[in-house]
Amino acid sequence: MNFKKEFETHLTNFSDNYPEIKRAFEKSKMHNPTMNLTYWHSHIYMLNKMEIEEWSKDTSILDLGCQMAILPHYFKEIGFTDVSATNSKNEAGNTLEDLEHVWSCMNMNVEHLHILPEEEFTLDKKYDIILATQSNVHWNSKKLLVIHDGKLYHDYYVMDKNNKSHTFFVPYNVSELKFLIENIKKYLTPTGKALIYAHPFPYWDDRFKEELDFLQEHTEVGYTDSGAPLFQHSYFIIKGDK
Numbered sequence: 129m130n131f132k133k134e135f136e137t138h139l140t141n142f143s144d145n146y147p148e149i150k151r152a153f154e155k156s157k158m159h160n161p162t163m164n165l166t167y168w169h170s171h172i173y174m175l176n177k178m179e180i181e182e183w184s185k186d187t188s189i190l191d192l193g194c195q196m197a198i199l200p201h202y203f204k205e206i207g208f209t210d211v212s213a214t215n216s217k218n219e220a221g222n223t224l225e226d227l228e229h230v231w232s233c234m235n236m237n238v239e240h241l242h243i244l245p246e247e248e249f250t251l252d253k254k255y256d257i258i259l260a261t262q263s264n265v266h267w268n269s270k271k272l273l274v275i276h277d278g279k280l281y282h283d284y285y286v287m288d289k290n291n292k293s294h295t296f297f298v299p300y301n302v303s304e305l306k307f308l309i310e311n312i313k314k315y316l317t318p319t320g321k322a323l324i325y326a327h328p329f330p331y332w333d334d335r336f337k338e339e340l341d342f343l344q345e346h347t348e349v350g351y352t353d354s355g356a357p358l359f360q361h362s363y364f365i366i367k368g369d370k
């Protein structure tokens with residue numbers, strides 16, 4: 129199996145092979161996923177790093193935060209028999225219907241999961257592979273406040289006069305990262321691995337040195353070698369407890 133080549137072919141031929149799903153994508157203004165291969169380069173790099181070509185077809189895989197479910201749908205299409213997926217209803221808001229329509233066209237059963245800082249979450253079982261790609265599970269927006277016209281708001285993004293959005297977040301600190309890593313480990317098989325492709329990855333910034341040191345000690349931190357900004361292409365891999 130040449131994962132890169134085969135997945136790229138899948139994306140390139142997606143509209144021809146899955147016209148109904150493609151129409152369902154197009155109904156969503158918010159989430160219509162890109163088939164642009166550049167977007168998927170980092171995913172491919174990281175999955176190769178996790179030795180995807182060695183995974184047996186009964187590997188249990190969870191895509192945590194699947195949105196339009198491109199990856200879990202592909203895994204099922206190529207014969208993986210134990211593929212699960214989650215998405216956050218809170219985050220989807222009024223776009224949930226669009227997502228549900230796509231998942232039904234794909235025949236994907238997607239569970240709701242919204243992870244909060246230092247709040248225990250449960251999964252149905254242990255997995256060999258957990259993927260959280262282009263993920264914002266490391267955002268702590270709980271204590272983020274906006275002051276506008278003398279009033280306090282909890283909004284975490286604003287649209288400017290040019291209709292461009294500006295999003296604000298506080299990245300998980302050491303204690304929150306530790307909690308997240310331990311929580312995920314509970315749901316990894318002893319040889320299991322979880323890929324957190326945190327987007328954006330804030331920890332290269334000097335202000336987050338303590339967090340980066342912690343991640344480097346407890347996980348495998350890496351980035352793809354595409355020459356693009358580090359925050360766009362960094363990830364960490366959590367390993368199961370043997």
Ligand SMILES: C[S@@+](CC[C@H](N)C(=O)[O-])C[C@H]1O[C@@H](n2cnc3c(N)ncnc32)[C@H](O)[C@@H]1O
Pocket residue numbers: 192193194195196214215216217219220241242243244260261262263264265
């Ligand atoms: C940008 S999408 C990524 C979609 C896809 N994984 C990819 O690589 O293109 C982010 C995903 O993370 C999920 N998500 C966002 N915040 C979350 C949270 N606090 N807990 C769990 N999932 C969350 C969203 O529901 C969504 O599925």
